Amino acid sequence: MDTHFISITDLNPLQIRSVLDLSEELKRELSADGANRELLKGRTMLMFFEKPSLRTRISFEIGMTQLGGHAIYLTPADVGLGSRERISDVARVSSSMADILMARVFKHEVVTELAAHSAAPVINGLSDLEHPCQILADLLTIREKKGDLSGLKLSFVGDGENNVTHSLCLASAMLGMRFACASPHNLTMNKEIVKKARSLACADAIMETHDPVEAVADADIVYTDTWVSMGDEKERTTREQLLRPYQVTKSLMKKAKPEAIFMHDMPAYRGLEVEVEVIDGIQSVVFEQAENRLHAQKGLVGYLLGCKR
Ligand code: NVA
Numbered sequence: 001m002d003t004h005f006i007s008i009t010d011l012n013p014l015q016i017r018s019v020l021d022l023s024e025e026l027k028r029e030l031s032a033d034g035a036n037r038e039l040l041k042g043r044t045m046l047m048f049f050e051k052p053s054l055r056t057r058i059s060f061e062i063g064m065t066q067l068g069g070h071a072i073y074l075t076p077a078d079v080g081l082g083s084r085e086r087i088s089d090v091a092r093v094s095s096s097m098a099d100i101l102m103a104r105v106f107k108h109e110v111v112t113e114l115a116a117h118s119a120a121p122v123i124n125g126l127s128d129l130e131h132p133c134q135i136l137a138d139l140l141t142i143r144e145k146k147g148d149l150s151g152l153k154l155s156f157v158g159d160g161e162n163n164v165t166h167s168l169c170l171a172s173a174m175l176g177m178r179f180a181c182a183s184p185h186n187l188t189m190n191k192e193i194v195k196k197a198r199s200l201a202c203a204d205a206i207m208e209t210h211d212p213v214e215a216v217a218d219a220d221i222v223y224t225d226t227w228v229s230m231g232d233e234k235e236r237t238t239r240e241q242l243l244r245p246y247q248v249t250k251s252l253m254k255k256a257k258p259e260a261i262f263m264h265d266m267p268a269y270r271g272l273e274v275e276v277e278v279i280d281g282i283q284s285v286v287f288e289q290a291e292n293r294l295h296a297q298k299g300l301v302g303y304l305l306g307c308k309r
Pocket of ligand 1: 126131162163164225226228229230265266267
């Protein structure tokens, strides 16, 4: 199967559920037996990184090892995607040797072009437009905490013009969750993403507002991300000013459901997008969410490489 995973919408709801089921099964197996079956014995993943990474790199690398396979980490100095070598040439050569590719890039078009020329599945490990791998781990965490995803309300507060926000919005639309995004005027979600999400959801399931209190009303999940994503560093001062009223505070959490959970994909900046009392408080699930990157990434690679369960 040569399915790429560039957008969260590259998997349909049934396929997302299969990935989450496999992730859960591998998580249970690892915890019960102390090891996984070697589902990916002899398989190799190539990982191209144009940007820094903690969770994405270690979850794929450890995940491949635990499943009996191998991952190779390549920096821009090693490869020079699109500068030292054409993206199409990199894709053809890499996929003639490796079983699966993963790329973390600045421009979304780089990962779509890799996929267009690759004979092996390509995974988007974060681009300026989407971060679908993160969202699989988020869905796994939400399922563990809340059970069925359908009918839940997920509220994102902060930078709307953001890869994580976009993938969350699309996933919510596909899986029957309500999604609300509170962001300032100049940092709203990409219009095409909102249009696509609305076409996948019931009419009123996707809400955009500039008011954080309105967004979190009745929320089961309150989610935020850094105000300055990788690549946005030149806009730091403006962004911090614009986003200051969007900090997730204890008092904002009180406007959500009393049993609401707090999520953040990390790296997190305490005192900026989130108050320390929230991220380190009892409603926060951020460390379970981060650990679930490992389990979700194993489920994803296993699914894309057609592992029998
Ligand atoms: N929106 C963030 C996500 C980091 C995992 C960024 O792109 O930097």
